[in-house]
Amino acid sequence: MSHTDLDQKAKTILTDNDQGGYTIPTKGLYPYQWNWDSVFVALGFAEFDQDRAWREIEMLFEGQWRDGMVPHILFRKDDPSYFPGPGVWGTDGGPIPSSGHSQPPVAASVILDLVENDRTGKALERASALLPGLMAWHRWYLNYRDPKGLGVIAVIHPWESGRDNLPDWDDALRAVEVKDIAPYERKDTSHVDPAMRPHKEDYDRYLSIVAACRKAGWDPAKVAETCPFFVADPGVTFIFLRANRDLLSLAEKLDRTEEANEIRGWIALMEAGAKTLWNPDLQAHVAIDERSGKMTDGISSASFLALYAGLTDAATLKPLQAHFDRIAARVRYMMPSYDPDHRCYEPLRYWRGPVWAMINFMIAKGFREAGDTVRADRLRRDTASLIEASGFAEYFSPETGAGAGGGSFSWTAAIWLTWASPSHARQAA
Ligand code: GLC
Numbered sequence: 001m002s003h004t005d006l007d008q009k010a011k012t013i014l015t016d017n018d019q020g021g022y023t024i025p026t027k028g029l030y031p032y033q034w035n036w037d038s039v040f041v042a043l044g045f046a047e048f049d050q051d052r053a054w055r056e057i058e059m060l061f062e063g064q065w066r067d068g069m070v071p072h073i074l075f076r077k078d079d080p081s082y083f084p085g086p087g088v089w090g091t092d093g094g095p096i097p098s099s100g101h102s103q104p105p106v107a108a109s110v111i112l113d114l115v116e117n118d119r120t121g122k123a124l125e126r127a128s129a130l131l132p133g134l135m136a137w138h139r140w141y142l143n144y145r146d147p148k149g150l151g152v153i154a155v156i157h158p159w160e161s162g163r164d165n166l167p168d169w170d171d172a173l174r175a176v177e178v179k180d181i182a183p184y185e186r187k188d189t190s191h192v193d194p195a196m197r198p199h200k201e202d203y204d205r206y207l208s209i210v211a212a213c214r215k216a217g218w219d220p221a222k223v224a225e226t227c228p229f230f231v232a233d234p235g236v237t238f239i240f241l242r243a244n245r246d247l248l249s250l251a252e253k254l255d256r257t258e259e260a261n262e263i264r265g266w267i268a269l270m271e272a273g274a275k276t277l278w279n280p281d282l283q284a285h286v287a288i289d290e291r292s293g294k295m296t297d298g299i300s301s302a303s304f305l306a307l308y309a310g311l312t313d314a315a316t317l318k319p320l321q322a323h324f325d326r327i328a329a330r331v332r333y334m335m336p337s338y339d340p341d342h343r344c345y346e347p348l349r350y351w352r353g354p355v356w357a358m359i360n361f362m363i364a365k366g367f368r369e370a371g372d373t374v375r376a377d378r379l380r381r382d383t384a385s386l387i388e389a390s391g392f393a394e395y396f397s398p399e400t401g402a403g404a405g406g407g408s409f410s411w412t413a414a415i416w417l418t419w420a421s422p423s424h425a426r427q428a429a
Contacts, residue, residue, distance in 0.1 A: 003423040006387065010413035010421070013392055014044050017410045018052075022059040022076070026394065026406035029191040031079040035060060035072045035103035036162055037411050039110045040358045044414025046113075047424075050120045057107060057114075058126070061133045063096040067220050068140030070107070070133075071098035072159060083187040084207065090214045100210065100218045101160040104239045105141065108134050108247040115253065128254050134247055135259055141240055142266060144220035151273015152232040153240050154290050156223055157209050161233045163337065165198040166351045167344035168287040168296045169231065175292070176228045178204045180211035196348055196404050234277050234285040235302035238309035239362070241270040245310055274309060283319035299323055299339040301359045307366025317370050324375055331398035333382045335363055340398070347397045348404050354395040357383050357415040364419075383420040387412065 001009065017023045022033040023041045030037075038060045046053035063074040075086045075097040086097040093100070111130060115123045145153045155161045158169040181204060188197050198206075209229050216222040224230070244266045251260040277285040279295055284303040287296045304324070306316050323339075330340040337351050337359070338344060347353040360379045368376035386396045386403075392412040393403025417424070 001388070003421055006416065007421055007423055010044065010392065010416045011048055013408045013413040014041065014410060014417075016408070019076075021052075021055045022074075023056060023410050025411065026409045028081065029188065029394075029406040031082050033060065033063075033074040033076060035070060036106050036358075039106045040361075040411040041414045042110055043113060043418040044410070044416075046117065047417045050114065050118065050123075053114055054123075054126045057111065057130065060107070061130060063094050063098050064133055064137065065093035065098075067093060067144075068136035069093065069102050069144075069220065070105075070137050072101055072103035072162075073099040075099075081187055081191075083184065084210065088184075088207070088210060091218050093218055099159075100213055101155075101157050102137075102141075103160060104162045104236050105137060105243045106239055108138070108243040108250065109239075112246040112250050115250065124254065127250055131250065131254060131256065131259065134250075135262075138240070138244065138247065138263075138266065140220065142269075144224045145236075146273075147221070147224045149269065150232070150276065151269040151271070152277060152288070153236045154230045155233045155236055156213065156227040156229055158206065158229070161235055163235055163300070163302065163351045165202055165349070166300060167298055167338055167342065168233075168300060169229075170344070171294065171296075172229055172231045172289045172291065173202060173205045176205040176208050178208050180215070181207045192405055196350060198350060228291075230290045232277060232288040232290055233302070234274075234287060234300070235305060237270070237274050237277065238285075238302065238305035238311075241267065241274055241309040242305075244270060271311070274306070274311060284323060298342040298344060301335045301337045301356070301363065304335060304363045305359075305366060307370045308362045309366070310369075312366075312370040317372070321372065321375065328378070333386055333396060333398045333401055334379055335360055336398035337395075347399045348402075350395075350405070353398060354404060355382075355386060355398050356395050357387070357412045357420065361415050361419050380420055383415065384422060387416050387420060392416065 024031055025034050025037045038056050042053040042056040064070050089100050091098055091100045111127055115127050141153055158164050212228055213223050216226055244263055248260055248263040279286045284299045285306050304320055328334055333355055336353050338353050345353050360383045364376040364379035386401050389401045390403030392409050394405030394409045396403055
């Protein structure tokens, strides 16, 4: 297929997955609105319908909880083809039935992008209406995912990280006692090959964490104190730090001095805190289990997001460039979600090796901003080649380029449109 055919196909995927203002990640496997999927999807819509791009994010914020949290899934209508559905989560925090935790907060960054590339003349007004929600969500992150004020953000569930079965969660997950779960039937393995999905032992523990938080009534302070899983995640930490910088730009554009000052304090805290995730043996940032104090021993694609977070000093950049080149010598397509030299690497199992387009987009942005256009371009070219060879898959093998997981995937289509497509006007951005 030519680039322009792929551009057209990507738009068709977004419009086909559109449910009337919000977009599902893919039919069958993910029939609801997912948090960070939707936000990336907005970037795709923005290429041909900016009004629709804003609507996507506005509809996500319609599900914001009273405590400020923006949930990872909004169950706008019940769909028996998905498990675990609203009944298992048992939440009551907001106006729309939802899961009980969040997902990586990319919204402020994407909203800034929509403002900076606006063609509607309405962007500042729409950003201004979303600002209180963004502020509340970011405060929620600081209060309940960093209750000790360490400047790092923890996730209370592997699903909250958006990188569901990353090897970094293995030890912390193993420490979760399997209890309070009713017999259940998974639905994910009926949509895609079980060899690409998490194992049953993991799934039991995923549901046990949900059960523990349900018992705590999803009260965020209680959850932070008692959840059996509480792991500082470099992915969410870096995305949040970046989102705070972008939120600050938004607040400044909107002349919101009070908010801007508050955000400056968050950035200072997070800049200092993020550095504590540095593993000196590995020369990269990793996760820390806040319950056991243990640091993980593997480099993930999120380690490279340090640059995206603005940590572009030579002491961070140089080791990441070296890791990038080492990994590039091991696989054909960058960036695998886990280090191919690590014992846990699996090229086709969910988050233990495969490549995701939207992670490449963020890593490349970081390299480019750090002045490294060579590695940034490599990521864009690889992302384009993967999509050209295997279509708009959920994720790809870094070794063969084969597409895996769900097909006709919304965020892969969106990232193609906003960045990877060679015909894209902003291809050098
Ligand atoms: C999986 C991914 C998560 C994503 C969701 C929908 O759960 O791990 O990041 O949001 O699928 O695409």
